[in-house]
Amino acid sequence: MQWLDKPNHHLLTLDHPDYPPLLRSEKIADRPPLLFIHGDAALLSSKQLAIVGTRYPSSEGEQTAREFAEYLSHQGLTITSGMALGIDGAAHCGALAGSGKTIAVAGTGLDRIYPPQHRELAHKIAETGALVSELPLGTSVQRRHFPIRSRVVSGLCLGTLVVEAPERSGALYAAKHALKQEREVFAIPGSINNPLVKGCHQLIKKKGAKLVEKATDILEDLQIYRSLTTPNKIETPHFSPKQNTNNEIHPVPSSTTTDSPASQPVRTKPKNNPSDLDSNDVQLLNLLEAGPTSIDALVEKCGFTAASVSSMLLMLELRGLVTLNPGGLYARI
Known part of the structure; x- marks a missing residue:
């Protein structure tokens, strides 16, 4: 396969030692037998948080997704999403502005970029993160593929954060899969008069999603910085959360070195x-x-x-x- 001969192109089978451990879980229906990867394949085994939401967010929702992603990426979490317009794209951009570690799970073959508006974004993701698809090369855009790929988005991650999602938003598929996979689900609330957050409110009210007001809520719930010593050197996040907290945050390095x-x-x-x-x-x-x-x-x-x-x-x-x-x-x- 000529595609595999290109730099940073990988193909992982389910029994490959580098296949992401969380995605191998028996809680995941129809685990992908193959994963096509363009970028850093090792990143798929890192600690990840999915950030998803509507393709048509408010400016506030888009900013929130970007800021959460940037901040959390500095704390050692790889940000994973579906590269769709709106919240997905904002999350990827935020992570790129932070640690640069972000994973985009495509609903097409990796030789097809969708949506086409994100061609440049996909290129940047492949440079410091990874593009991933379970679909064969040449697979074009098909509506049925996007709900299915959501199980991969959530399956790679410790938890899924929904930023803005109407009641019937496609972003809710990732949250539903996360619940079935026994992963954490987080949702950001909003005004009761805002239709863009109705799906988030339903997740909190009926599905047990955890209400999130600031990025540190997620770190605390996942215990990401528990019992850590602050590294000697770490890049300072480019923004400060809107809500101040007295809790000291101990950043997590994005990777650790262990003996073979x-x-x-x-x-x-x-x-x-x-x-x-x-x-x-x-x-x-x-x-x-x-x-x-x-x-x-x-x-x-x-x-x-x-x-x-x-x-x-x-x-x-x-x-x-x-x-x-x-x-x-x-x-x-």
Whole structure:
């Protein structure tokens, strides 16, 4: 395939060791057997947040999506969306202005850019992030593909944030898939007279979505910066959230360096746990004493949601207590 011969073009199968662990979850219906990727394939295994919404947002909604994406990307989250007009595009642009780490899940083959207005945006995403599609090259725009690709958007992520969405917005597909996948769902409320937020209100009222007023609400819920030490160097976010908070924010680096699996020592006895770990972290570490384990297996054994387990594993990984091995298996260090 000539397409694969080009720089930064990748094809991952479901059994490939680099296939994103969260997307491999059994909670996801019809897991994509193939993923076409243009850009940084390793980014698909990073900690991600989906930001979705209407294609026809208000200026305030578009600004909110951009600011949330920029700020959260600086905190170590990769921002994932569908590259549609409106909120999706604003989220990608915000992430590009932040860490540059953003993933666009396409509803066409990767040799087709849709919408055409986002051709330049797609080029920028491929430079520092990744374009992803489960659809074969040459697949043109078909309406039925977009609701289906939403399960990939949510499936890659710890949670999904809906910024603005009318009652029948296509953006709600991602939220519905996230709920089925047992991932977190967040929604930003608005005026009861604003039709653009009716879908958000329904998610909060009937589906248990968590009401979000500021970006730090998401970090706190996902426990992204819990028990972290601030890195010596990190780029300062380009904006300050509208709502001030007295809580100090400890940024998360976008990637961590771990030893290769081959260099990991073989453990013959349990290691002592740091005294500042909470009981949930300790439970997770104890489960990993049995050997490399998938997220799904950990979820089944401990009873936490996949999003909670993923967040805890991130924190433990950043503290040098666990490592992610090929095949999406986590192991205690």
